[in-house]
Amino acid sequence: MVIHRATAGMPRLTAAEFDALYKRLASATSWAKGERGSLVALTPGRVAAAARDVRPGRTVTLAAPVETSPGPDNPEPATHTMRNPPKQHADTGLHFARDSFAMNVHGDTDSHLDALCHVIYDGTLRGSVPASSVTPDGATTLSVEAAADGIVGRGVLLDIPRLRGVPWLEPGDHVTADDLGAAEASQRVRISEGDLLFVRVGHRKRRTAMGPWRTAEARAGLHPTALEFLAERRVAVLGSDGNNDTAPSSTEGVDFPVHVLAIHAMGLHLLDYLQFEDLVPVCEAERRWSFLCVIAPLRLPGATGSPVNPIAIV
Template identity: 40%
Template sequence: MSVRDTSLTEGEVLRFFTSLSNWGRWGDDDRLGTLNTITDEVRAAAAASIRTGRAVSLSRDIDPRTPDPLASGNSVVQRFTGTNEVEEHFGRPLRFDAVTEFVGIAAHGSNTHVDGLAHYSWDGHNYNGFPASETTSLGGARKLSVHHAALGFLTRGVLLDIAALHGVDWLGRGQPVTPEDLTAAERRQGVTVRPGDALLVHTGNAARILHEGPDAVGPAARQAGLHASCLPFLRERDVAMLGNDGVQDVQPSGYGPDLTRPVHTVALVALGLWLVDNMELTELAAVCREERRWEFFFAALPWRMVGVTASASNPVAIF
């Protein structure tokens, strides 16, 4: 099947679980998935590409006053507590004070976050055949925790600006990004996605929601994003990480409820492809145009939290 074919039936998408699978490719006990493509050589080459040192953050603030700016789910509840332990220890008032806080965070949601390989399952299995039952509310993710990505995502980043390809600030709600869009953006920008890359796809989705507000909440919201037909492109290019200024998938997906988010499901389960949702890519797109470069050093460091399926992150692009 051509990666340019967007007229996929649900049955054809389901076959991607087999035809695009990376299960066993890096060993039966592999926990890293596509992070295996970020080799020492890939990291060194990416670092050597830095020219000016100009840096761009690809995340928004995590703000408890606006915990769900994209209507994708609350991201944080924060509580502050003043501390008096020092004063109590010395038995008198001191000239300095300190504050500590408790932060409760739901990484999946409107904030920029890394999706780990335990996040989605299909027919009772996660990536590489690990049982989905290994992830529980009490025990956490025992096989595919985010902490396995301890080396982070340090690689070449490539931005494909699909909004600019169509001459708009943001794509229409529910507008799919096709494989033809991806390859046309490569040609327009003079860049080619290659193994080990962090591929970032700019649709303008987050900017549109922040400007106009969401039209619905969660899976009911119409959002621009990748069509399921892009999955062979991701597998053939051996992308290490996929980032998007939305939830990756076009919504609605065009398929039944089992494939509400086929890019999420096939990417995480079959490819072992790590995802970064709800990135801030508007400034990056502008800087890429100014620099006339759509490739850069990319760094995202998820927290080394054991037993979790996601981590908040502040990815950075360096030119």
């Protein structure tokens, strides 16, 4: 196996370079129109083809358990309370155990989907939609409701730590377009139009081994220029076990350049803070890195995102 070096020292993008990249990506993905954005690439034919590729039929979750304890990367943990729990000694009659949940959907711990109304950049949403369309009662367009019928298609996992021969990428390191191409070759898989691309940086494995840290200040992710690879291949969705963006940011004046480029310029829904540690050994055993993937976000009208439990069917 060829060991690829770390790319933490990648050059920063100036504001002008980022603006030029934004314009190239917006032009290259002009086909991803309307409220669904790049989800329009998930045609019935592609969904059916992905379903036909299922072999042993094993299902694997790509979500991490929802966390209810605070930590350096989880200052606003989800809350789970029991509502009117049945009395311990209520041994006659009918009773129901009931729950209530509340969570910060876009936190740095729980697995979630970013809708196209999530990113406001220079006063607009994707497609020059005015930012005022996001109201105190929710977004009037581009909300997670665009995925109400689910996101189903061919998923492909590119494992960058495996490519580099390391357990995980260190915080601040970048995944480049060259990394994505090299991972394809190493894993003998090719990203095609309409694919759901998942990029493993090893964030979850590092967190389990070393404990949580201030992820908002230091994390591995994609370099903004890697988005040109995605535009060329016309992927439908991008997901990672981090939040797709590197911290500190590599771009002058923009803290989350990958979010801006993917959601705002390209109309690409993002999946943040997934986990691939259950899927990797299955892919290795089957000697293939593609699978049918089913994502069913909650129907939350006007919401900017949703917690999700994506399922890979190998």
